[in-house]
Amino acid sequence: MSFISLFRHQKRFLNYKVVYKGPFDYKRDHTKAYKYPFGINKSAIEEEMNQINELRQHELKQVSPFHLVWRHKDIYDMAWHERYVLSHLGLHQKEPNLRVVLPNTPHFNDLLWKVKHLIQLMPIAFPDGVPTDRDVGSVKLNTNTGVMNVNPNYKVSNERLDSAKSHDIFYGRYLREYLKWSSGLFGKSLPVSPVIDLDGTHIEKYKRKMQNAHKHRHHFYNN
Template identity: 30%
Template sequence: MSNVTRMLLGGVRHFTKRYKGEGGVKYGLITYYPRTPDHVDPPIEPTKLLMIQRVKPFKGNPYWQKNVLTLLNLHERSSAIAIVKNTPEMNSMLWEVKHLIKVTPIKCPNGLPKDGDLNGTYLHENGTFMVTHKVAIDPSRIEATEKFTNDWRRLDKETVQRQLRLKWLNPL
């Protein structure tokens, strides 16, 4: 095939120049070029836990990807989530199936729950783990509530209904 035919069929080939400016910062094998010379990245603290959800179908994937999804227990329902630790071993497993899953870091704005405080926790879809700490109830309030419920003179729903029904049946 001649060069003219290749050009007509293949279009024009564009060559781009890579930016090889000065001021790059070396991080191992990677050279990072900041936008401004005095630019400093903010410190990042990685989260301890990750929330994983499968977004693509399980069917039609190679066996090694199915094995990873099965290990994460994401092979049954697409709405199921898995909570995993943010470790290098787990990240390498997730890297194999990154196109099949959605990874959300879990943030704990109220701190981690204490022992026996798990009933007041909720994990949002955006990865926010909310903890409502148990509130200590004043013993005098508990005593006052018990005294009120055990009082024979109080008007509860059943007593009021019974008395009103009797008045309705015998008005005089």
């Protein structure tokens, strides 16, 4: 095969477009099931459209003020304007199926409509009523069913929160030095040299020293 014939063959292959022509009316006049291209059943489409129109005519009595939204498609190979909208909605992370709560307002509904093919939406139900500022800490949202419950038993007491807090002295340089000396691999606790303070008094001395320095530094910066 010469170069010219090969070029003509490739040109014909690239220009050729496969066009599927379904059973039109002029091909199948004896049947009423298929009246559109690609074998679409007109009666089935009419039934589905009638159901959709009936749902649209229903009046919404109890409208949820919030939506539970998540993205079910990968962000890879996505248009820039879709990523821009998803960034405003908080759905631009790489991991899909991350739940986000959005208010049911015209602004957010307009943004959701632009990326409706990428997301799934569920209205949040409030069986115990919409939570207020007093219910902060006693609210639990079920991300699978979309039900938000308000129960005072969920709230953590202030005593437990205070007990869970660690002192600022256990951060930064002091934490590194404390772990260094308590590991037994540095200074007086090296395996090669004899251990002088078997009871760990050098650790307590260094702890008191760093606590005093920490208090002095905070007193100096705060005043």
